Amino acid sequence: MPTKKRSTPASAPATDEATAAGAIPPEADGGDADGPSAAAAGQRSVSAEEIAQDIATAIVEKRLPPGTRLREEALGKVYGVSRTKIRAALLTLSRDKLIQIVPDKGALVSKPSVQEAREVFAVRRVLEAEVVRLFVAQARPRDFERLQQHIHIERTTLEPRTSVGSAREKLLGDFHVEMAECTGNVTLTELVREMVARSSLIAMLYPSTNDPHCSSDEHEELLRVCRRGDTAAAVACMNEHLQRVEASLRLDGGVPERQLDLVKALLS
The missing domain is CATH 1.10.10.10 (Winged helix-like DNA-binding domain superfamily/Winged helix DNA-binding domain)
Known part of the structure; x- marks a missing residue:
């Protein structure tokens, strides 16, 4: 959506x-x-x-x-x-x-459970492997330019003076949605968009140690491999990226108590 x-x-x-x-x-x-x-x-x-x-x-x-x-x-x-x-x-x-x-x-x-969190990332790996296959097979120069521009915006947003947590994290997720959009497969794009949104909810409940600079670098590397036309390497690159993002979640530490006060914090 x-x-x-x-x-x-x-x-x-x-x-x-x-x-x-x-x-x-x-x-x-x-x-x-x-x-x-x-x-x-x-x-x-x-x-x-x-x-x-x-x-x-x-x-x-x-x-x-x-x-x-x-x-x-x-x-x-x-x-x-x-x-x-x-x-x-x-x-x-x-x-x-x-x-x-x-x-x-x-x-x-x-409030997704730990099991649901793991399932969401497992589904993302399946869906986004197909996104990468389709993208490598049919991407046009303007599609590469679109994603390259998105990475540029990510890095601008990551600058300490301009970085805003919510905007930064949304941009990182939007990269995956935009790549799906470039395939022209509307149904696949809708599924990726839903999974990315649910991943954001999961990251809120189980705070991530993910370095956003690392995610942006991995987006850059993925795009570079896609330009080579190496489908297998590109799929592996996407899988490794999603596995690292999942591994950065604190899924084994339970839900931190501070989450209970977030609504009040938003109003302070």
Whole structure:
């Protein structure tokens, strides 16, 4: 599911954790929030798909931690729409495994288990091996240029003076989605996009020791091997990259206690 960025109203309700979660709060460093403004919502009808995209972006960018409750009433006020439309958006997110709809509790940002985390990366290795095969077989010069430009943006974002955690990590994931898009296989791209989003959720719950500079270097190396037309080496390169990213997750250490306070931190 594509993730578009919008601007959440500065006056969004934040009277408690559940309401704040629904409002898709800004980052703790005081950065702008994402999501349409109440004024914009009043000027035109916001679709359920757009709402789902906004919430998905907030999850991928690690502004909505696992376990956060997404209240229909609060979301309806933020987007200026009926609860029926909010329910449709939440159903979409539920199908993408980014949230869970729990009886008597409502919608919660998913909290993937260690087993699920390992399964997600196992599936990514299968899917993205096929992405690499298709890419090597049919990539055009403009596709290589597109990914090279993305790597340039990654490295610019990684500069200490401009680096922002959520934007940096989203960019690293977007490289994989963009490579899938270059294959022209829409279904494969949708699956990769879902797995990348779920990987971001996993990395939020099981903090990673991954060095983003290392990931960007590996993207560069993967692209270099693809240019050579060596399919087997390119697939191996992608597998090694994903294995290293998975290995950087603290899957054996349990969920850190500090995760429980992230919603409050976002509002400070």
